[in-house]
Amino acid sequence: MESIQAKQGLVGPNDPIQRTQLPYVTGTSVVALKYKDGILMAADMGGSYGSTIRYKSVERIKPIGKHSLLGASGEISDFQELLRNLDELILYDNMWDDGNSLGPKELHSYLTRVMYNRRNKFDPLWNSLVLGGVKNGQKYLGMVSMIGVNFEDSHVATGFGNHLARPILRDEWHENLSYEDGVKLLEKCMRVLLYRDRSAVNKLQIAKITEEGTTISQPYALKTFWGFTAFQNPTAGAEGSW
Amino acid sequence: MTKQHPAWSPYDNNGGTCVAIAGADYCVTAADTRMSTGYSILSRDYSKIIKLADKCVMASSGFQADVKALQKLLAARHLIYQHQHNKQMSCPAMGQLLSNTLYYKRFFPYYSFNVLGGLDNEGKGCVYTYDAVGSYERVGYSSQGSGSTLIMPFLDNQLKSPSPLLLPAQDAVTPLSEAEAVDLVKTCFASATERDIYTANKLEIVVLNKDGIHREYMELRKD
Numbered sequence: 001m002e003s004i005q006a007k008q009g010l011v012g013p014n015d016p017i018q019r020t021q022l023p024y025v026t027g028t029s030v031v032a033l034k035y036k037d038g039i040l041m042a043a044d045m046g047g048s049y050g051s052t053i054r055y056k057s058v059e060r061i062k063p064i065g066k067h068s069l070l071g072a073s074g075e076i077s078d079f080q081e082l083l084r085n086l087d088e089l090i091l092y093d094n095m096w097d098d099g100n101s102l103g104p105k106e107l108h109s110y111l112t113r114v115m116y117n118r119r120n121k122f123d124p125l126w127n128s129l130v131l132g133g134v135k136n137g138q139k140y141l142g143m144v145s146m147i148g149v150n151f152e153d154s155h156v157a158t159g160f161g162n163h164l165a166r167p168i169l170r171d172e173w174h175e176n177l178s179y180e181d182g183v184k185l186l187e188k189c190m191r192v193l194l195y196r197d198r199s200a201v202n203k204l205q206i207a208k209i210t211e212e213g214t215t216i217s218q219p220y221a222l223k224t225f226w227g228f229t230a231f232q233n234p235t236a237g238a239e240g241s242w
Numbered sequence: 243m244t245k246q247h248p249a250w251s252p253y254d255n256n257g258g259t260c261v262a263i264a265g266a267d268y269c270v271t272a273a274d275t276r277m278s279t280g281y282s283i284l285s286r287d288y289s290k291i292i293k294l295a296d297k298c299v300m301a302s303s304g305f306q307a308d309v310k311a312l313q314k315l316l317a318a319r320h321l322i323y324q325h326q327h328n329k330q331m332s333c334p335a336m337g338q339l340l341s342n343t344l345y346y347k348r349f350f351p352y353y354s355f356n357v358l359g360g361l362d363n364e365g366k367g368c369v370y371t372y373d374a375v376g377s378y379e380r381v382g383y384s385s386q387g388s389g390s391t392l393i394m395p396f397l398d399n400q401l402k403s404p405s406p407l408l409l410p411a412q413d414a415v416t417p418l419s420e421a422e423a424v425d426l427v428k429t430c431f432a433s434a435t436e437r438d439i440y441t442a443n444k445l446e447i448v449v450l451n452k453d454g455i456h457r458e459y460m461e462l463r464k465d
Contacts, residue, residue, distance in 0.1 A: 021249040021250060022249055112307075112310070116307050116310075116311060119252050119307070120252075120350075122252065124250065124252075143284075145254075145279075145307075146250075147250075147251075147252055147253070147254055147305075147307055148307030148310075148311075149254060149256060149279065149284070149305075149306045149307045150306070150307065150310065151277055151284055151285045151288050151306070153285050153287070162282050162284075163282060166282075166283075
């Protein structure tokens with residue numbers, strides 16, 4: 001019996017099992033920090049399809065349960081899949097009806113295990129996740145990568161945020177930031193990302209979580225300044241370049 | 243038909259260095275606290291050392307997700323052991339368990355480079371050193387991780403370990419005092435930090451002796 005020759009790019013009946021290896025619709029950086037009353041998290045609302053900015057109203061930060069916020073960069077469909085998993089998790093947690101509820105530490109641990117186990121099966125969820133929350137007065141902020149690398153810190157960022165936002169946070173973050181200062185600091189990071197990350201869009205949401213609860217702001221845009229003299233005649237110093 | 247090749251790697255090296263030195267009645271285990279990926283720093287304050295049993299401490303560097311999974315597995319196995327035998331696991335027992343656990347994943351390894359430090363059943367310091375797939379050996383001192391190539395020769399020179407091939411077998415534990423050994427470890431890391439970009443920030447030192455467990459920290463260069 002002759003096996004059917006698979007055409008280029010198509011899956012033939014006798015081919016080995018294939019899995020998604022590349023992301024399609026992706027979100028860019030998420031930046032988060034601990035402040036006096038809880039956690040502040042920011043992400044823009046862009047969903048890029050390769051080099052096109054295809055979607056401009058993607059909510060990349062979602063509240064999970066009573067005590068946590070989850071922000072994701074990377075493949076949007078994998079994030080949505082994760083949200084479905086978490087919905088089920090929170091549902092079962094509520095059904096116990098025992099006064100107890102999953103806190104940010106537990107969720108971070110759960111997400112780490114999910115990401116690591118998917119990586120073990122060579123079928124990763126192509127996301128970098130930021131999990132922040134407050135429970136019983138304890139603030140918690142952690143990150144998980146798509147292969148399961150995880151840690152917690154006072155400020156975290158994914159993707160380009162690691163390179164551009166983290167240094168700013170390392171320099172200017174301190175314990176007991178006020179809400180206004182925290183937002184200013186996050187906006188400073190997001191502005192730098194807007195200028196320098198080509199997949200960033202100028203439409204972002206800032207989410208806040210405290211012991212009292214979660215608030216996710218309405219989408220808004222940052223003020224930008226492009227009037228630098230260096231931009232006026234960009235090739236002034238190097239004729240012939242662009 | 244073109245062969246499918248993976249566009250992503252299931253492994254990453256999050257860097258870091260671990261050292262352990264065995265003494266007559268103590269064991270010093272140490273590791274830096276930097277966690278990196280590529281040329282970025284993820285965390286400046288991440289512990290690579292975990293207490294597995296009362297007399298057994300493990301320091302691991304390499305791929306952090308695998309290290310975490312390994313630590314969880316060993317901690318769970320230790321709990322079961324305690325339920326079944328009503329006692330703590332000894333360091334040599336944990337040593338064997340770690341080796342078997344690593345070899346179990348021989349064909350999709352834990353990318354984890356470990357040193358186990360603790361006290362054996364006679365109260366003498368013991369250090370076990372491992373590769374990623376579980377080959378292990380009891381030694382008087384060892385280092386693993388990104389800075390190990392810088393530290394190991396220095397320890398060889400300073401601790402002058404007798405050859406393991408000698409008969410009768412000679413004791414590999416160092417005659418140095420606990421304070422001298424801790425000082426030696428600090429020197430090792432101060433040097434490794436200068437040249438290894440993945441070793442830096444802070445040094446965490448755990449000392450196990452008959453009085454129990456004692457932890458101290460030392461600042462390292464942060465660049």
